[in-house]
Amino acid sequence: MNGLGPAAGDQLRTIVERIEHVEEEIRELTEAKKEIYVEAKSNGFDVKILREVVSLRKQDEKERDEHENLLDAYLHALSKPAAAAKAA
Amino acid sequence: MNGLGPAAGDQLRTIVERIEHVEEEIRELTEAKKEIYVEAKSNGFDVKILREVVSLRKQDEKERDEHENLLDAYLHALSKPAAAAKAA
Amino acid sequence: MNGLGPAAGDQLRTIVERIEHVEEEIRELTEAKKEIYVEAKSNGFDVKILREVVSLRKQDEKERDEHENLLDAYLHALSKPAAAAKAA
Amino acid sequence: MNGLGPAAGDQLRTIVERIEHVEEEIRELTEAKKEIYVEAKSNGFDVKILREVVSLRKQDEKERDEHENLLDAYLHALSKPAAAAKAA
DNA sequence: CACTGGAAAATGCCGC
DNA sequence: GCGGCATTTTCCAGTG
Numbered sequence: 001m002n003g004l005g006p007a008a009g010d011q012l013r014t015i016v017e018r019i020e021h022v023e024e025e026i027r028e029l030t031e032a033k034k035e036i037y038v039e040a041k042s043n044g045f046d047v048k049i050l051r052e053v054v055s056l057r058k059q060d061e062k063e064r065d066e067h068e069n070l071l072d073a074y075l076h077a078l079s080k081p082a083a084a085a086k087a088a
Numbered sequence: 089m090n091g092l093g094p095a096a097g098d099q100l101r102t103i104v105e106r107i108e109h110v111e112e113e114i115r116e117l118t119e120a121k122k123e124i125y126v127e128a129k130s131n132g133f134d135v136k137i138l139r140e141v142v143s144l145r146k147q148d149e150k151e152r153d154e155h156e157n158l159l160d161a162y163l164h165a166l167s168k169p170a171a172a173a174k175a176a
Numbered sequence: 177m178n179g180l181g182p183a184a185g186d187q188l189r190t191i192v193e194r195i196e197h198v199e200e201e202i203r204e205l206t207e208a209k210k211e212i213y214v215e216a217k218s219n220g221f222d223v224k225i226l227r228e229v230v231s232l233r234k235q236d237e238k239e240r241d242e243h244e245n246l247l248d249a250y251l252h253a254l255s256k257p258a259a260a261a262k263a264a
Numbered sequence: 265m266n267g268l269g270p271a272a273g274d275q276l277r278t279i280v281e282r283i284e285h286v287e288e289e290i291r292e293l294t295e296a297k298k299e300i301y302v303e304a305k306s307n308g309f310d311v312k313i314l315r316e317v318v319s320l321r322k323q324d325e326k327e328r329d330e331h332e333n334l335l336d337a338y339l340h341a342l343s344k345p346a347a348a349a350k351a352a
Numbered sequence: 353c354a355c356t357g358g359a360a361a362a363t364g365c366c367g368c
Numbered sequence: 369g370c371g372g373c374a375t376t377t378t379c380c381a382g383t384g
Contacts, residue, residue: 004132004133004249004250004253008133008253009253009254009256009258010258011131011133012133012250012253012254013254015124015127015128015133015138016138016141016142016145016254018124019121019124019125019138019142020142020145022117022120022121022124023121023142025117026114026117026118026121029110029113029114029117030114030381032110033107033110033111033114034381036103036106036107036110037107039103040103043099044096045096045099045100045103048383050100050103050104050107051382052337053104054104054107054108054111056334056337056338057104057108059334059337060334063330063334066327070320070323070327118359118360122360134246134250136361136362137243137246137247137250138250139361139362140247141247141250141251141254144251158222158225159225159228159229161268162222162225162226162229162268162276163229163232165268165272165273165276166229166273166276166277166280168273184308184309187307187309188309188314191300191303191304191309191314192314192317192318192321194300195297195300195301195314195318196318196321198293198296198297198300199297199318201293202290202293202294202297205286205289205290205293206290206376208286209283209286209287209290212279212282212283212286213283215279216279219275220268221268221272221275221276221279224378224379226279226280227377227378229280230280230283230284230287233280233284294364298365311366312366312367315374319374353384354383354384355382355383355384356381356382356383356384357380357381357382357383358379358380358381358382359378359379359380359381360377360378360379360380361376361377361378361379362375362376362377362378363374363375363376363377364373364374364375364376365372365373365374365375366371366372366373366374367370367371367372367373368369368370368371368372
């Protein structure tokens with residue numbers, strides 16, 4: 001016995017194919033992204049700076065989220081009756 | 089002067105938006121992929137092995153052989169008692 | 177009242193300091209480990225394979241066999257044309 | 265030929281042993297850390313809160329660092345003559 | 353084409 | 369003992 005049921009082969013094939021399909025789409029989009037950068041470059045943009053801008057916008061967002069999380073964590077810890085208050 | 093033409097701002101905005109859109113699609117597909125694995129798991133498949141299967145199908149035979157040869161060489165070198173591991 | 181005794185603050189401080197101290201030691205060792213790999217690499221070793229060797233030595237034979245059997249079962253199920261993959 | 269020099273076996277063994285030694289030390293420290301938490305718990309502390317405290321102290325530090333980094337990044341991007349300023 | 357940093361995956365730990 | 373979470377490890381795109 002191997003832990004697989006009777007019709008496992010078919011199911012397995014379906015699953016693997018679905019995964020491979022999704023991965024193929026991801027690869028295509030990654031390629032598309034690369035091409036956008038190439039096109040931008042050919043229009044005179046500095047690719048490095050461009051990446052930096054995109055990255056900063058992501059980080060800004062993340063920063064904002066983390067702030068909220070941190071705040072929540074503190075509030076949560078403080079709402080606990082005991083040890084948290086001592087620690088503050 | 090900065091080396092960019094007059095409507096560079098608009099162009100820049102468009103570019104950044106296109107990139108962010110593509111990245112969003114990639115995120116969604118990555119999420120979809122994760123869900124396929126979760127679903128597979130709930131159907132009794134071993135996710136780790138499943139990933140290994142998908143990964144193996146990506147490598148062509150030659151690469152696989154090369155990898156195994158290299159790994160064998162290391163293991164063999166390790167099993168030798170002393171400095172007898174000549175580069176055969 | 178919070179369920180902690182009077183000198184809980186001191187105790188807490190001590191505990192937190194001990195934990196942070198241990199974590200610092202772990203960080204240092206992790207760093208040392210990284211350096212060993214870097215050194216090995218600069219001596220011409222393939223780091224990826226090296227990691228694989230170390231990892232293989234961790235698994236005992238039994239686990240390795242079980243893993244291979246399971247992997248074989250999956251690959252076998254995949255190679256079958258239809259739903260013939262009975263749980264043997 | 266396999267990419268390994270003549271005395272590779274000895275060198276390899278030494279490297280692997282050093283790595284395994286460091287990993288053993290890390291395991292011991294990780295164990296020690298776990299025991300500190302167990303001990304704390306037996307002294308009436310809430311382990312979950314304790315972890316939260318340790319983690320918050322780490323995050324606080326990181327947050328401060330990241331703030332500086334983010335600020336630096338912006339300043340850096342702005343000091344670039346062209347595209348960055350448009351993006352601001 | 354080797355290095356680096358950031359994303360994805362594996363592992364280990366905790367509470368149910 | 370299983371699923372979710374945090375930590376660690378591995379992988380890969382991007383850069384010089």
